[in-house]
Amino acid sequence: MTIYSRFAAHVDSALDALVAAGELPAQTVRAGVTVEPPRDAAHGDLATNAAMVLARQAKTNPRALAVQIAAELEKIEEVKAAEIAGPGFINLRLSDSCWIAGLAEIARLGPDYGRSDMGAGRTVNVEYVSANPTGPMHMGHVRGAVVGDALASLLEFAGHKVVREYYINDAGGQVDTLARSAHLRYREALGEDIGAIPEGLYPGDYLVPTGVRLAEKFGDAYKDANESEWLVLFREEAVNDMMDMIRADLALLGIVHDEFASEAQLHVEGKAEAAEAELRSRDLVYDGILEAPKGKTLNDWEPVELPLFRSTKFGDDQDRPIRKSDGKWTYFGADLAYHFQKLQNADELIDIWGADHAGTVKRIKAAVAALAGEDAKFDVKLVQMVKLLRDGEPIKMSKRSGTFVTLKEVVDEVGKDAVRFTMLTRKADAQMEFDFAKVVEASRDNPVFYVQYAHARIQSMLRKAAADGITPSDTHLDTLGAEEIALIQQAAQFPRIVESAAQSREPHRIAFYLNDLSAAFHGFYNLGNDRPEKRILMADNAEMTAARLFLAQNIGQTIANGLAIMGVEAANEM
């Protein structure tokens, strides 16, 4: 139990006492009452807004009610003082022993410190990456991949059962193009001069090995065959190769999915037909004609009757086709069936999408609501674009010429940890810049190194002390002073940071917290420069050294736990 949850209970008891004394109406609604660290540490250790939130219900003014609540809270052993401030905040000062107990708690829990049961074991399916299986991962995929992966870890740490899922778009026109491109490389591998790659096919070299592999596997059986003889086969073969490549790319970032769902398989199982039948029976799908797109002129647009989903009933600006005029499924048509299927095996769904798909959020949410009910838990998290820079200059990317920056190139240049950490130093729904020069820079400006350095510094001290025969010990924690307590207070926040980050699905909060905690530690460490009596390793005081090492060790543990959520290594030396 954290200090915060314990005091939330204390405040609750204090309110109970007031109800019993007839000072508060029995049916007082306590929603909105919080116990938090005050914004300004000078105000105290904890603050509650209880009096301000409840004053109206108690038919009194906040400060008068605060006096009564504060009187109750002062009866608690751990409370040194309860002061009323501002419009009616109650600021609590806690005894040092209270914080020292918090430190012992970190040590007791170790790698589990900060873990929460908030999720109550509910299953959350997090779908992320889901890049088309037509080529290697590039920079455009990286942010979503990292954010999705960190969010999955965060939710896991917060007590959810998490499924990490990848949706393979292996049924659309793009994989036919892939198959044709692979066939070309296959002919090339058989010795044919294929010349320049024709417009409309994938030109990348990454298909060369696939061509070679297909030549070895099939010989010249399909060399001059009609497309209908090899298209399905080559599509399957090429998609498998691409997925192997994508899995290898993701592994460079430490990302491993639990499930790979195939769109093609979905169709084999008739899921889309089933969804359509269901929706038609409820008049949510009908045959209709789309209006011409606004805001742009299309030369080849002509009205066609298509099966449309009534997404306008759910706030979309247009009904959306689920099949094309050739009878094949649209991406949306398959996607709604896919989401319905996912909901069968999870309590909650989260999709991580690139911001360029923002326009399709409404329709898929509408479809999920229609198929699974309005209260189905489904959220789409949009991840904004990353602007790539080198020394402040934009890096030009062009898919056409094939000069996009691949994930592998980025990881090779700056390293997995720097990529992951940097991608989490900005909230997902805001655009970010990624400057190669800055990301590899080892300085205060770069939180990756700053946080890792704090951890490495702690490990270094522990090694040095061990060499001198001193190990961390909790037997003399009463020697810790005000500066040490302040550090514990910072570490004590970790569990609530985890919960609030998980609640709001914002893994970047962990990164910012670790930066703050590391700053607190570096500051504490440097106290010893001017004040030798504040040094952690003190040759003439083994007891105090052991106590401070114990503190440092658990700050290190907290940092390591946070980094683990982010998927970043906790460096032991730098």
Place this chain on the structure above:
RNA sequence: GCACCCGUAGCUCAGUCGGAUAGAGCAUCAGAUUCCUAAUCUGAGGGCCACAGGUUCGAAUCCUGUCGGGUGCACCA
């Protein structure tokens, strides 16, 4: 034209289910290394929270509108 995201210090960004004097890094200026890793630390200056209304005890935070930046607006995926 419509939809979504963003607008906070010179720069890059936190803070937004309403709370106290709006924070951090970089940059600028002034300091700290006979000392546990200076990849660090201490201090100073720097703000009309885009703008205008509204809601209320209280608004960077919620609502409406305006302006500015980005993204999207196929039967693509």
